[in-house]
Amino acid sequence: MATPLVVSEVSKSFTMHLRGGLRLPVVSNVSFSVAGGECVVLGGPSGIGKSSILKMLYGNYAVDSGQILIDHLGRIIDIATADPRAVLDVRRSTLGYVSQFLRTVPRVSTLDVVAEPLVARGVPAVEARDKAAELLSRLNLPKEHWQLPPATFSGGEQQRVNIARGFITNHNVLLLDEPTASLDATNRAVVVEMIRAKKKDGVALLGIFHDEEVRExxxxRILDVSQFSPRKAAA
Ligand SMILES: Nc1ncnc2c1ncn2[C@@H]1O[C@H](COP(=O)(O)OP(=O)(O)OP(=O)(O)O)[C@@H](O)[C@H]1O
Structure with missing residues (x-):
């Protein structure tokens, strides 16, 4: 099997249209890969470009140049140039993303929010809900919450719903943006175990973890994003 994620010479700058088209270079020549069963953590100071890298890899931010190669069902897809339909297809089957905050959908129950990525892949709703229930109970989300939409949940509760939703599929590449930021020690430990289980299953994980204990x-491997800073290159 090919390496699940290969990033090659990726550069990104933001254009500030309200500031006369000012260009703000964020990262340049980002190159690294993540093997199956490996968890690579993006490190470096605040504002250096860690989240921007994750967003480019997921296809949320356009890149200026470079390649983001994902092994998608045995075919290599370049997220940097793939059309939106191909990106959605890769997300459905191969590439998962757990963001820091849950984007809540009004009126949809927590159980269905978590089950949805499996249903989207054709798994019967009953089976998907069973798996969702298993994950929610593992993450200690009270059972009486399961039928409610998560919009009014606490920050830590919403984060656990988000984690359950992100971990329910067996995607080969998983991006994690501070998945434990709002969690207590008990639930942080659960998430650490869930990440370790993904590694055992051969998933390639790339994450941002500000909590040093979780990171360790x-x-x-920790990849210092400062090495890709254009400011450093110019110095
Ligand atoms: N959509 C955007 N438009 C303009 N500038 C942006 C945008 N997103 C990020 N930036 C800028 O790019 C730089 C990198 O931001 P990014 O969020 O990637 O850093 P980070 O390393 O994840 O920081 P932190 O650790 O504080 O979360 C920052 O200077 C930020 O202001």
Whole structure:
């Protein structure tokens, strides 16, 4: 099997249209890969471009140049140039993303919010809900919450719903943007175990973890994003 994620020479700058088209370079020549079963953590100071890298990899931010190669069902897809339909297809089957905050959908129950990625892949709703229930109970979300939409949940509760939703599929590449930021020690430990289980299953994980303890427990390698800073290159 090919390496699940290969990033090659990726550069990105933001154009500030309200500031006369000012260009703000964020990262340049980002190159690294993540093997199956490996968890790579993006490190470096605040504002250096860690979240921007994750967003480019997921196809949310356009890149100026470079390649983002994902092994999608045995075919290599370049997220940097793929058309939106192909990106959605890769997200459905191969590439998962757990953002820091849950984007809530009005009126949809928590159980269905978590089950939805499996249903989208054709898994019967009953089976998908069973798996969702298993994950929610593992993450200690009270059962009486399961039928409610998560919009009014606390920050930590919403984050656990988000984690359950992100971990329910067996995607080969998983991007994690501070998945434990709002969690208590008990639930942080659950998430660490869930990440370790993904590694055992051969998933390639790339994450941002500001919590040093969690980072030490999950990281195989820390990639300092400062090395891709254009400011550093110019210095
Ligand atoms: N949509 C955007 N438009 C303009 N500038 C942006 C945008 N997103 C990020 N930036 C800028 O790019 C730089 C990198 O931001 P990013 O969020 O990637 O950093 P980070 O390393 O994840 O920071 P933190 O650790 O504080 O979350 C910052 O200077 C930020 O202001």
């Amino acid at each position: 427990l999950v990281a195989d």
